[in-house]
Amino acid sequence: MKLIAGIDIGNATTETAIAKIYNKNIEFIASGIVKTTGIKGTKENIHGVFASLNQALKKGKVDINDLDLVRINEAAPVIGDVAMETITETIITESTMIGHNPSTPGGVGLGVGYTVNIKSIKNMQEKQPSIVIIPRDVDFLEASSIINEAIENGIDIQGAIVQRDDGVLINNRISKVIPIVDEVSLIEKVHEGVKTAIEVAPVGGVVEVLSNPFGIATEFGLDSYETKMIVPIARALIGNRSAVVIKTPKGDVKERKIPSGKINVFGKKRKMNVDVDEGASVIMDVLRECNPIEDIKGEPGTNAGGMLEKVRQVMANLTKNHPNSIKIQDLLAVDTYVPQKVKGGLAGEFSMENAVGIAAMVKSDRLQMQMIADELEKEIGIKVEVGGIEADMAIRGALTTPGSNTPLAILDMGAGSTDASLISKDREIKSMHLAGAGNMVTMLINTELGLEDKDLAEDIKKYPLAKVESLFHIRHEDGSVEFFQDQLDPKVFARIVILKEGNMIPIPVNESLEKIRMVRRNSKKKVFVTNAIRALKMVSTTGNIRDIDYVVLLGGSALDFEIPQLVTDRLAQYGIVSGRANIRGIEGPRNAVATGLVLSYGEVKKNE
Incomplete structure (x- = not known):
């Protein structure tokens, strides 16, 4: 009898499988999993290898000195x-302002007029439509009083631009409903006497006129050439609840590559x-x-x-x-x-x-992994060898999934890479390693939502969302409602939260649940669905993905609550049956490579 350990050093985790091999039979007795230490394929991995191996030995009640051989994977993708x-970037010159979207604008509707300082409004001679500029030294009580007096005197007030966060306070105290945009920090740069358009949508709505190039052209009387030039303005305003466009003599907005x-x-x-x-x-x-x-x-x-x-x-x-x-x-x-x-x-x-x-x-090359094997062998005093290519080992492990058989393709979806492998009926294996997996999805979520917090982005990727609608109930992202007997933490009231392991983590961005969910799902599709199609085309013997009948999903990302469904749904369009693996009937989609390293050794012994 021989006691063999297979160890898979991955980008995110290091996994171990221990088995007894006797009379050409293989009996798996334990497995272990820990976070990978260092960058995959470097000597720093040894600490994680020790931890994973010791975890498995403890579970199997086996002493390390009883091991006959340790096999590690030949890790092709070692760093990503x-x-x-x-x-592109949007650049504003002079004092043209676009896209200001404060959290609480005042009023509602569209207002078009010429800018005038609130302190000068009493001295206005012309009765033209006016947009009032309210600087910081004028509080909401004084501002609302002056606006009401001006309206009584027949001045056509169409809207207001406010430096303070006073939009709602002013709106509640004036006799006419007008759009009010506040929190304009550099209000002194807004010229007086220039034509301006302000739009504030109702709660839950978005601007419609100023996010349409032809809407802007209508309000400012632009010709076809000028309409083409203001496309970046309209594009930047899409999805905003409020917007301001100011037309100055020299002002310009342009999109630059x-x-x-x-x-x-x-x-x-x-x-x-x-x-x-x-x-x-x-x-x-x-x-x-x-x-x-x-x-x-x-x-x-x-x-x-x-x-x-x-x-x-x-x-x-x-x-x-x-x-x-x-x-x-x-x-x-x-x-x-x-x-x-x-x-x-x-x-x-x-x-x-x-x-x-x-x-x-x-x-990478096999030489680098051999250096790790040699170093590990010195540390534990047991023979360590480099096994086969990672994707080849993974497909051997995948075949231990109940109901699987050759021919079979696998998609190993990890943190740093997406690997594919195809085994034919005569057990010939073709494999491919591609860049882009879980880490890239996290980056896309982090940047597209402007979080600047990778840990938060990782949680958004891995867990479902909900909206806290009261202190006693939440609405899940699928629309279902959940009630609670005990009062929820007031800090999460009216917030979008991540439902992580029984906890509610508020997301500190001013985006809707639908927008965050869309970014999360699109990021996963861009990476995993794209790479699934790309990888399977490469390993197909004909280059036609439709020639593949069965695909098994492996790796940490196959545990995600929606990635397998997204990939399965896309592959179904090609007539492919796919689903999450269950290695050895107990491990789920994990431990495929570690299991394959043991099995490939067993195959050699059977043939001897």
Whole structure:
């Protein structure tokens, strides 16, 4: 009898499977799982390997000295990095203001008129439509009194721009309902006597006139050329509850492309380059044309070049190799939007700018994993060897799922990479490793919602949402209502919360539940559904995904509450049956590679 341990060093977790092998039979006795220490494929992994192995030994009531052999995975993707490149930006010159969206604007409706300081309104000679400018030194009581007096004197007040947070207070005290936008910090930059449009939507609504280029053209009397030029204004206002557009003699709003740099793709048969600012679809088309890929480099001195070279340099430092010897194996690019501060805005306005998210993955060699095996062998005094390619081991483990058989394809969806493998009836295996997985989804959620908190973004990715509608009930994201006997924490009242392990974590962004859910689901689709289709096409013997009948989903991301459903739904369109694995009938979608490392050793022994 031999006691064998298979250990899978992943990007996020290190998993162990221990089994007894005797008389050509394999009996699994225990498993372990801990967080990976260090970057996958480096010597820092050894601490996590020890912890995972000891956990499994303790469960199986086995002493480490009883082990005959430890097998670790040959980890092809050892490091990944993600970056976000904004490829457009909205710039305001002079005193044009757009897109201000305070949390509590006053009034409702659309107002168009000429700006006038509230202190000068009594001295107005012309009876033209007016937008009142209310600076910080005028409080809401004084402002509402002056506006009421002006309305009584026949002055046509169409709206107000307020520096303080007084919009609702003023609205409650004046005799006419007008749109009021407050919290305009740089109000002194708003010129007097210029034509201005203010729109405030009802609670729950969004602006309709000022988010439409032709709506703006109608209010300001623009010609076709000018209408084309104000498209960035309308685009930046989409989804806002309130908006202000000011037309100054020299004012201008323009959308400018930011040169993010070129990506150079070196394939075995051809070399191509592509500008990041052309968007993700063009980048991925170039990658497909250059497949199989030998290396990917970024243009020196650009954002794209810096991101890709950082990946290369980090890996070079960890492996003690020259940066030129580190090859980037794959890249995933996705189109997204990022909230960016509008340059030249008057109240800290933000606009959703076009951006490209990029994930890169470095190719490793077996030598690096052998160094880890040698180091581990010295530490524990037991023979350690590097097993087969990770995806090949995963498919062996996947075949222990009840009801599975060859031919079979697997999708191993982890934190750093998405791996695919296909085993034919005669047990020939073809595998592929692609950049982009759980970490990239977290980055997209973090940037698109403007959170600046990766831990919060990770929670949004992993757990469902709800809206706290009272201190005794919540509405789940699927519309169902849950009531509570005890009063909820007042801090979560009227907030969007994450339902995490019995706790309610409020999300500190001013977005609706539907918007947050949409960002979460779209991020998962952009990464996992895209990579699932891409990977399966690559491992298919014909290049046609429809030739694959069964797909088993593996890895930590297969435990997600909605990723398997999103992938399964998309694959069903190709006539593919797919679902979450259950390794050895007990482990769920985890432990496939560790199990496969033991099984592949057993196969060798059976053939001897």
